[in-house]
Amino acid sequence: MIRITDLHKAFGDNAVLRGVDLEVRRGETMVVIGQSGSGKSVLIRHIIGLMKPDRGMVAVNGTDITRLKGPALQAVTRKIGMLFQGAALFDSMNVFQNVSFGLERQTDFSSRKIRDRVKESLHLVGLRDVEHLMPHELSGGMKKRVGLARAIAYRPEILLYDEPSTGIDPIRADAINSLINDLKAELKVTSVVITHDMASCNRVADRIAMLFGGRIIQVGTPREIQRSPDPVVQQFIRGEAEGPITEW
Amino acid sequence: MAGARPWRAVQNFFEQVGEVGLLAVVSFGNLFKRPWEKGSFILQLEEVGVRTVPVVTLTAAFGGLVFGLQTYSGFHRYIGPGTEAYGGSIVSIGLVRELIPIWVAVMVSGRVASAMTAEIGTMRITEQVEALFSLGADPNKYLVVPRLAACLIMLPCLTLYGDLVGVFCGWLYNVLMGVSGFAYIQSAMIYMEIWDVAVGLIKALIFGAVIAVVACWNGLKAEGGAKGVGRATTKTVVISAVSILILNFFLSKALPATLLQK
Numbered sequence: 167m168i169r170i171t172d173l174h175k176a177f178g179d180n181a182v183l184r185g186v187d188l189e190v191r192r193g194e195t196m197v198v199i200g201q202s203g204s205g206k207s208v209l210i211r212h213i214i215g216l217m218k219p220d221r222g223m224v225a226v227n228g229t230d231i232t233r234l235k236g237p238a239l240q241a242v243t244r245k246i247g248m249l250f251q252g253a254a255l256f257d258s259m260n261v262f263q264n265v266s267f268g269l270e271r272q273t274d275f276s277s278r279k280i281r282d283r284v285k286e287s288l289h290l291v292g293l294r295d296v297e298h299l300m301p302h303e304l305s306g307g308m309k310k311r312v313g314l315a316r317a318i319a320y321r322p323e324i325l326l327y328d329e330p331s332t333g334i335d336p337i338r339a340d341a342i343n344s345l346i347n348d349l350k351a352e353l354k355v356t357s358v359v360i361t362h363d364m365a366s367c368n369r370v371a372d373r374i375a376m377l378f379g380g381r382i383i384q385v386g387t388p389r390e391i392q393r394s395p396d397p398v399v400q401q402f403i404r405g406e407a408e409g410p411i412t413e414w
Numbered sequence: 415m416a417g418a419r420p421w422r423a424v425q426n427f428f429e430q431v432g433e434v435g436l437l438a439v440v441s442f443g444n445l446f447k448r449p450w451e452k453g454s455f456i457l458q459l460e461e462v463g464v465r466t467v468p469v470v471t472l473t474a475a476f477g478g479l480v481f482g483l484q485t486y487s488g489f490h491r492y493i494g495p496g497t498e499a500y501g502g503s504i505v506s507i508g509l510v511r512e513l514i515p516i517w518v519a520v521m522v523s524g525r526v527a528s529a530m531t532a533e534i535g536t537m538r539i540t541e542q543v544e545a546l547f548s549l550g551a552d553p554n555k556y557l558v559v560p561r562l563a564a565c566l567i568m569l570p571c572l573t574l575y576g577d578l579v580g581v582f583c584g585w586l587y588n589v590l591m592g593v594s595g596f597a598y599i600q601s602a603m604i605y606m607e608i609w610d611v612a613v614g615l616i617k618a619l620i621f622g623a624v625i626a627v628v629a630c631w632n633g634l635k636a637e638g639g640a641k642g643v644g645r646a647t648t649k650t651v652v653i654s655a656v657s658i659l660i661l662n663f664f665l666s667k668a669l670p671a672t673l674l675q676k
Contacts, residue, residue: 243548250541251541254545256537
């Protein structure tokens, strides 16, 4: 479904990605873990075409999107929805306009069908009668839900989640984790979740990839990652202050 | 290493000029490509045009009054009483060719361009620009093109409106001081051509493009949170105001003084 090969990206002298290789299978939830600033968000932005790599390939359904631009790129990325870290709702639009934004551009739905789809998408994320509210009237958790409703409104095949549990309390974070699992079951989507929250990771992951030093150092099921002999992985999942990550 | 810093600054300057130029080329190209963001365009027409009318009215009115005052007292004192009506041509040509286009452009850059940078900059730092792309909208077409089109249309309209207000107020001051309104208009009509008005409108069109592109570019490049957006906003006002004054000189030099054959 998604194949990332030898991906390199640097910002000036700071090489963030130094040869990332990762494969995400159709229908699975792949969680990419790593410390803050390790390049997780940079990696996810390459999958949706928001960034161009210095070297390497990102293939979505067999098409290398790093070589595409304009309408050709959008034809591929139309299959991808993304939940941004801060939800990234458009401040000047109400909830309905936010959720319908992608539908109006990516589909030829009638206004009645758009209205129904917005309602259905909000319902899927557990929200009702909020269409008229402006983003500043929503709580952090509600913003994430609206962001998620907007990402799923046009029924993408792939969903990208950038730090879905960051900035909200543990109860709402857990509700978001349940949503990720529900959407996977309901919509049969392939998901890539970026997080440094191990509780969230264990709740949603089919497989986990650890990003460290600009490379994926290990990929495995939650159980395999728990039992990893790699001291870097062990320090991260235990959240210890001392260890190879700190010394790196 | 001591020489590296000035060189780096020069390199940065040319890089930025190149980026602004590239944004202008892409945006002008997109002006004529479908789909058009009609809703956003109409909002910008209102923001750049309708909402700027009060400030343009005040600026042009008091500019016209003070210009009328100066020509009145100049003629009265140095040429002699009874010659004040000759100020009509000076006021009219000076306002429509030079002052009104500059005043309108500076007002728009202070009132509208700063808001454009702040809005786009905030969208940039809160990932809304990336969200636009992820939802199938081209950020250039959605954010830059409607603002550019609105400035290209509204700056000449505001300038023409400012011309009328400024010239009228210059006339009004002189009439209130006892000058013949008819003689004042006659003086203006003898020396002023339609071309003088056209020069002002051509300048307004170019200033409109500069204001929109500089404002959008600064917004799209904003980084570093609220402080970064504040910095970008200030930069927009300074760069656009200075560019307007510099460009005005070169345009005044390049555009012919008259189209009438001598």
